[in-house]
Amino acid sequence: MRAIKLTVLMLAAVVLASGLGFGEKITFWHYWDGANLQALQSLIKQYEEAHPGITIEAVFVPGAELLTKLQTAIISGKTPTIAIADLIAMPTLVRSGALIPLDEYIEQTDIDMNDFFEGPLAYGSYEGRFYSLPVSASNLGLFWNKNLFKAAGLDPERPPRTWEELVEFGRIIKEKTGKWGYELYTAGGEGTTWQWQVFLWSAGGEFLSEDLSAPAFNSEAGVRALQFWVDLIHTYQISPLAPWGLFGRGEAAMVMDGSWMTQFFPMQVNFELGAAPFPYPADGEPATNMGGEQIFIFKGDPDLQQVAWDFITWFTGTEIQVQWDRLTGFMPIRRSVAQDPAYIAWVKNARPLLLPFVESMQYARPRPPVPEYPRISDIVANYIQEALYGRMTPADALDKAAAEVAQLLR
Amino acid sequence: MKAKHFKKLLIHGLLLSGAFIAAMPFLWMITTSLKPPGKVYDAPLFVPLYFYWSNYVKAWSFAPFPRFFLNSAIMAIGITLSQTLLSALAGYALARLKFPGRNTLFFLILGTMMIPFPITLIPSFLIVNSLGWIDTYQGLIVPRAVSAFAIFLFRQFFLSLPRELEEAALIDGANRFTIFFRIILPLSSPVIATSAIFSFLFAWNDFLWPLVVTNSTRMRTIQVGLAMFQGQYGIFWTLLMAASTIVIAPAIIAFLVAQRRFVEGITTTGLRG
Numbered sequence: 001m002r003a004i005k006l007t008v009l010m011l012a013a014v015v016l017a018s019g020l021g022f023g024e025k026i027t028f029w030h031y032w033d034g035a036n037l038q039a040l041q042s043l044i045k046q047y048e049e050a051h052p053g054i055t056i057e058a059v060f061v062p063g064a065e066l067l068t069k070l071q072t073a074i075i076s077g078k079t080p081t082i083a084i085a086d087l088i089a090m091p092t093l094v095r096s097g098a099l100i101p102l103d104e105y106i107e108q109t110d111i112d113m114n115d116f117f118e119g120p121l122a123y124g125s126y127e128g129r130f131y132s133l134p135v136s137a138s139n140l141g142l143f144w145n146k147n148l149f150k151a152a153g154l155d156p157e158r159p160p161r162t163w164e165e166l167v168e169f170g171r172i173i174k175e176k177t178g179k180w181g182y183e184l185y186t187a188g189g190e191g192t193t194w195q196w197q198v199f200l201w202s203a204g205g206e207f208l209s210e211d212l213s214a215p216a217f218n219s220e221a222g223v224r225a226l227q228f229w230v231d232l233i234h235t236y237q238i239s240p241l242a243p244w245g246l247f248g249r250g251e252a253a254m255v256m257d258g259s260w261m262t263q264f265f266p267m268q269v270n271f272e273l274g275a276a277p278f279p280y281p282a283d284g285e286p287a288t289n290m291g292g293e294q295i296f297i298f299k300g301d302p303d304l305q306q307v308a309w310d311f312i313t314w315f316t317g318t319e320i321q322v323q324w325d326r327l328t329g330f331m332p333i334r335r336s337v338a339q340d341p342a343y344i345a346w347v348k349n350a351r352p353l354l355l356p357f358v359e360s361m362q363y364a365r366p367r368p369p370v371p372e373y374p375r376i377s378d379i380v381a382n383y384i385q386e387a388l389y390g391r392m393t394p395a396d397a398l399d400k401a402a403a404e405v406a407q408l409l410r
Numbered sequence: 411m412k413a414k415h416f417k418k419l420l421i422h423g424l425l426l427s428g429a430f431i432a433a434m435p436f437l438w439m440i441t442t443s444l445k446p447p448g449k450v451y452d453a454p455l456f457v458p459l460y461f462y463w464s465n466y467v468k469a470w471s472f473a474p475f476p477r478f479f480l481n482s483a484i485m486a487i488g489i490t491l492s493q494t495l496l497s498a499l500a501g502y503a504l505a506r507l508k509f510p511g512r513n514t515l516f517f518l519i520l521g522t523m524m525i526p527f528p529i530t531l532i533p534s535f536l537i538v539n540s541l542g543w544i545d546t547y548q549g550l551i552v553p554r555a556v557s558a559f560a561i562f563l564f565r566q567f568f569l570s571l572p573r574e575l576e577e578a579a580l581i582d583g584a585n586r587f588t589i590f591f592r593i594i595l596p597l598s599s600p601v602i603a604t605s606a607i608f609s610f611l612f613a614w615n616d617f618l619w620p621l622v623v624t625n626s627t628r629m630r631t632i633q634v635g636l637a638m639f640q641g642q643y644g645i646f647w648t649l650l651m652a653a654s655t656i657v658i659a660p661a662i663i664a665f666l667v668a669q670r671r672f673v674e675g676i677t678t679t680g681l682r683g
Contacts, residue, residue: 027625033641057626060473062637065621072532072622076539080625086642138643249451264644267447 025055026081026308029070030293031063032328035263039327047314054307067092074098079298082308084135088190090123090294091371094131099296101129105309115318115334119290119366133316136330137292138259139364140198141357142279146272148253152176159254159276163228166254166279170238173253181238183252184229186388190374191244192381194289194367195256199225201287201365202280208368208409215405217380218398224281226387226394233388241388258291259357263329266353275353277360290364292333329354331361372408379404439658443651450647462648469639469652477628478635481550483660485620485631486613488551493609494602496556501564502590506576516565523558527618535622549623550631554613560605567601568594603668610668614661632657 032040037060044056059080061069067089073079074096085093093099102124106113113121116134124132146156152173160166170181185191197207205221208214232239240246247255250271256278257265265273280286295315297308314320318336322343325332329351332338338358347354367373383401386392392400437456443465444458469475503509504516534553543549571594579589595602617633624630636657639650 031642033638034644034646036641036643037638059625059627060638062621062634062640063642065618065637068531068618069622072535073625075532076536076544078539078544078625245451258643260643268450268647270448270452 023053024307026304028056028058029061029080029083031061031066036328081304082297084293084295087123087292088373090132091369094126095371098298099131100299101131103129109313115336119364120292120333122366123369124294132294132296134333135293135295135316137333138331139288139290139357139360140256140258141360142276143257144254144274146274148173148177148179159274160279162279162282164282167236171236174238180240180246180252183247183255184239185244186241187244188381188385190377192384193377196384198278198287198289202284204284212368212370213409215402218402222398223395230387259331262351262353276356286363288360288364290366376405439651439654442647443655445648447648465648465652469649473635473638478630478632482631484547485550486610489554489613490606490609492555493557493560494606497560498564500561502568504565505568519558519561538623544623545625545629550620563601563605607668610664
C-alpha cells in the first residue's frame with residue numbers, strides 16, 4: 001500500500017515537473033551597472049513573468065574586461081547564450097566565428113530592419129549578414145556651466161553654436177573668471193580619438209576611406225581640426241593640457257561629453273548645467289560620434305538560440321526600448337522610439353538635458369567598423385598628443401599617423 | 411634640556427607628517443564615502459563633514475556582497491595557507507637538501523617571476539577549463555597554490571638559520587620532517603608572517619583571474635564586485651569609496667594581526683641582536 005502511494009506520488013511529481021518542464025535557462029553577459037543594471041533586472045523580471053519557464057541569468061562582467069572574458073570563453077567553448085559588447089568590439093567578435101548569423105531569424109520574425117538607425121546597424125553586419133542587433137546608443141554633445149557663464153557676463157542660456165563662438169565665449173570666461181573655457185580630452189587613447197573625430201567630421205573630413213581600406217584623416221579638414229585643438233591650447237589658451245575632470249569640478253566652463261552624463265553630471269556637480277548639440281565650424285556641418293552596445297547570440301544549443309532570439313526581439317522591440325531608454329537615458333536605436341510620443345514627453349519633462357542629444361542623433365556617425373579599430377585609435381591619439389605638446393605640426397602628426405594606420409590596414 | 415625637547419618635537423612632527431601622508435588615501439576614501447554625491451570634488455577631502463551613512467547601505471545592496479565576501483575569504487585563506495605551507499617546504503628543500511640541479515631549479519623558479527601574468531592567462535585558463543574547474547573554489551585556489559616569491563623568501567630565511575640546530579636534532583635521531591616541523595617552522599614566524607601577509611593581500615586584491623575563471627555571479631569575489639561601481643558610463647564615487655572601505659577592512663585587520671605576530675616573532679626567536 002505504502003509502495004503504491006509512493007509510486008503515485010512520484011508519478012505525480014514527474015508529470016508536474018514535465019508539465020512545467022520547459023524550464024530553459026539562457027545566460028546573458030553584460031557590463032551595465034548602476035541605474036542601467038537596475039533597469040535591465042526589472043526588464044528581465046518582466047520578461048520572465050510573461051514567459052513562465054524561461055530564466056534569464058544576467059551576469060555582470062566589468063566593461064574593461066568583457067572582451068578578454070568573451071575571448072577566453074570562445075577559446076574554451078564556455079560561452080554564454082547571449083552577450084552585449086561595445087560597438088567597437090563587434091568586428092573582432094563577428095570575425096571570431098563564434099556568433100550565429102541572425103538573418104534567418106530576422107526573416108522568420110519579420111523584423112523591420114529599416115526602423116533601426118543605420119549607424120549602429122553597421123557594426124553587426126559582416127559579408128552581407130547580420131550578427132548582432134543594436135540595444136542601446138549614445139552620442140556626444142556640449143555641456144556648459146551656467147554659473148560660470150553668468151559670472152563672465154555671458155547669457156547663461158545661450159551656448160556656443162560654432163567653433164568661432166566656442167573660442168569667443170571661452171576667452172571671455174578665461175578673462176573674467178580665470179577658469180578654463182573648454183576642456184579637451186588630452187589623455188590619449190580612444191577618449192581622445194573619438195572626441196577628435198567629431199571635430200574632423202564637422203570640418204568636412206573622413207576618418208577612413210569609404211571602403212575602410214585606408215586612412216583618410218590626414219586631409220585638409222583633418223589638419224584644420226587638429227590645428228583647432230592646438231590653437232585652443234596654445235593660441236587662445238582656453239583649454240589646458242591636464243587630466244580629465246575639470247568641468248565636473250567647475251574648473252572649466254564647457255566640455256564635450258556623452259549623453260549618459262545627463263544622468264551622472266546632475267548627481268555630481270554643484271552648478272547649473274546646460275546641454276547642447278556640439279558646435280561646428282561656421283562653414284562646416286553638425287556632427288557627433290556614436291557609442292552604444294550590440295546584442296548577439298553564441299553558437300550552441302539550437303533550442304536555446306531560439307529562446308535567446310525571442311528574448312532579443314522582445315528587448316529590441318519598440319515598446320521595451322521606450323521603457324529601456326526612459327530608465328537608462330540611452331539614446332533611441334529605432335526611429336519608432338525617437339518618434340514615440342511617450343518617449344518624447346518623458347525627455348521634455350523628466351530629462352530636458354537629453355533633448356539636444358536626441359536631436360543630434362541624426363548627425364551621429366559610427367566609427368569605422370574594422371577589427372583593427374582599437375589599434376588605429378591608439379595610433380591616432382598618440383600623434384594627436386604629439387601635436388598638442390608641440391612636438392610635431394598637425395600636418396606632420398597626421399601624415400605619420402596615416403602611414404602607420406595604412407600599414408595596419410594593408 | 412630644551413634642546414632635547416626640541417629634538418623630540420621635531421621627531422614627532424616628522425613622524426606625524428609621514429603618518430599623515432601614508433593615511434591620506436584612506437582618509438580621502440572614508441571622507442568621500444560619507445559625502446552626498448554632488449559634493450565629491452568639494453573640500454575638505456580628508457576630514458568628513460558629511461555623514462551619509464546611507465551610501466554604505468546603498469553600496470552593500472548594490473550587489474550580493476555577503477556572497478562575494480564569503481568567496482573572497484575562502485579563496486584568500488585557501489591561497490594563504492597553501493602558499494605558506496608549500497612555499498616553506500620548497501624553500502627548505504632549496505636551502506638545505508643537496509640534490510642535482512638544485513640551483514638551476516631555484517633560478518627557474520625565480521625566472522617565472524619575470525613572466526607577466528597576462529601571458530599565462532589563456533593557457534592557465536585552458537588547463538583549468540579542461541579540469542572542469544570553471545566556477546569552482548579549486549579553480550580559484552589551486553593555480554595560485556604556490557608562489558615563486560614566497561619560495562624565495564623562505565629559502566633566504568632558512569639559509570640564515572644556524573645549521574647547528576638541525577645537526578643537533580639529527581644526532582638526536584630526528585628525520586627531515588620532524589626537523590622541519592619541530593625546529594625550523596617554530597623559528598620562522600617572522601618569515602611566515604611576512605609571506606602570509608603578501609599571500610593574503612595578493613589573493614584579497616586579485617581581480618583578473620577570479621573574473622576569468624568564474625562565470626556566475628554566485629562565484630564572484632569582492633574585487634569583481636567593486637568593479638560594478640566603475641562602469642563604462644561613469645564612476646559612482648561615493649558608493650565605490652563606501653564599498654572600498656568595507657572591502658579593505660578585512661585586509662587591514664589581517665595585516666594588524668599578522669603584524670603583531672611579526673614583531674613577536676622577531677623578539678622570541680632570539681636570533682636577532
